[in-house]
Amino acid sequence: MRVTAAVLLCFVFSAGARARVTSSEVRAIVVEPLTEPVSHAEGPHWQAPYLYYLDVFSGSPLLRLDTTSGRVERWTVPPGNVPVALAVPIAGDEGRLLLSRGRELVEFDLLTSEVVATYGVADEDKPGNRFNDGKADPAGRLWAGTMGPDNLRNKVVPDQGSLFLLDANGLTAKVSEVDISNGIAWNSGHNLMYYIDTPTGKVDVFDYDLVTASITNRRTVIDFVAQNVTCEPDGMTIDADDFLWVACWNGWQVVRVDPALGQVVSQVSLPVQYVTSMAWGGANFDDLYVTSSKGGLTPEEILLQPYAGSVFKVSGLGVNGVPSNLITRPF
Numbered sequence: 001m002r003v004t005a006a007v008l009l010c011f012v013f014s015a016g017a018r019a020r021v022t023s024s025e026v027r028a029i030v031v032e033p034l035t036e037p038v039s040h041a042e043g044p045h046w047q048a049p050y051l052y053y054l055d056v057f058s059g060s061p062l063l064r065l066d067t068t069s070g071r072v073e074r075w076t077v078p079p080g081n082v083p084v085a086l087a088v089p090i091a092g093d094e095g096r097l098l099l100s101r102g103r104e105l106v107e108f109d110l111l112t113s114e115v116v117a118t119y120g121v122a123d124e125d126k127p128g129n130r131f132n133d134g135k136a137d138p139a140g141r142l143w144a145g146t147m148g149p150d151n152l153r154n155k156v157v158p159d160q161g162s163l164f165l166l167d168a169n170g171l172t173a174k175v176s177e178v179d180i181s182n183g184i185a186w187n188s189g190h191n192l193m194y195y196i197d198t199p200t201g202k203v204d205v206f207d208y209d210l211v212t213a214s215i216t217n218r219r220t221v222i223d224f225v226a227q228n229v230t231c232e233p234d235g236m237t238i239d240a241d242d243f244l245w246v247a248c249w250n251g252w253q254v255v256r257v258d259p260a261l262g263q264v265v266s267q268v269s270l271p272v273q274y275v276t277s278m279a280w281g282g283a284n285f286d287d288l289y290v291t292s293s294k295g296g297l298t299p300e301e302i303l304l305q306p307y308a309g310s311v312f313k314v315s316g317l318g319v320n321g322v323p324s325n326l327i328t329r330p331f
């Protein structure tokens with residue numbers, strides 16, 4: 001999709017109308033749709049020059065945007081009818097990614113379009129569950145969580161999911177009674193792991209031990225309801241100042257959170273209701289790539305949100321991001 005200057009100007013203006021940031025910040029921020037909309041874009045991961053992302057419920061759920069040319073490629077993940085909600089490239093092994101496939105974690109080869117290994121099955125007693133969001137930690141292990149049945153997120157069966165660790169010892173459940181496991185991020189000191197279980201409306205944090213991957217002392221960093229912020233927290237990333245960026249499902253925005261204050265310090269509006277996740281990219285890791293969903297929008301509502309399901313680039317934030325971690329073998 002080619003985006004015209006008129007569209008960009010419109011988005012900057014719209015961001016200024018909604019964002020509670022200073023006027024100098026607003027003028028600099030550009031929100032640009034980069035891709036044709038899909039149904040439910042999630043899980044972005046930038047690895048130069050590509051942005052990997054998922055169209056979770058699609059028959060060909062793995063997508064890759066070449067951020068230089070704008071070209072998008074798609075892959076079917078056999079057998080082709082199972083939700084794929086996370087994709088993290090494997091370090092030193094070009095064309096190999098760790099993916100979720102329903103309740104499984106698998107390795108996928110981009111060249112052959114084949115699943116070449118399976119690394120574990122979650123929630124074997126709960127066939128209606130599936131993996132949702134997941135991220136590699138700074139040591140290259142995978143943390144990924146599940147959710148109960150139902151894709152309409154606010155009606156998911158509660159407490160059915162868990163948060164899992166995949167490392168050299170295999171797949172281990174670390175947190176139980178999760179509703180919708182979502183965003184995960186680590187601070188630059190690698191001693192904190194931030195975590196979102198969407199229906200709680202909160203971002204929580206654990207003390208993190210990078211050597212043992214143990215998580216302890218869970219507590220709440222921010223409660224968006226108590227803070228009057230319109231945000232059902234979904235995906236999350238962190239910046240070089242150790243401030244959190246949270247995608248707001250049903251919130252038309254992404255927010256930047258100061259975890260020490262437990263407050264939103266800036267908000268960036270997007271022209272879509274269902275914002276799902278984010279990843280930093282670009283040569284200086286200062287562009288924020290943001291995914292979005294059509295959610296349960298009616299055809300009439302989609303006419304008013306023509307970019308619902310697109311990937312956006314937010315530039316001019318004046319914030320330095322950090323690269324997303326890769327998976328490191330063995331796991």
Ligand SMILES: *[C@@H]1O[C@H](CO)[C@@H](O)[C@H](O)[C@H]1NC(C)=O
Pocket residue numbers: 226227228
């Ligand atoms: C949220 O709104 C309520 C009702 O207007 C108000 O009493 C409360 O102080 C607000 N909280 C914050 C953190 O702004």
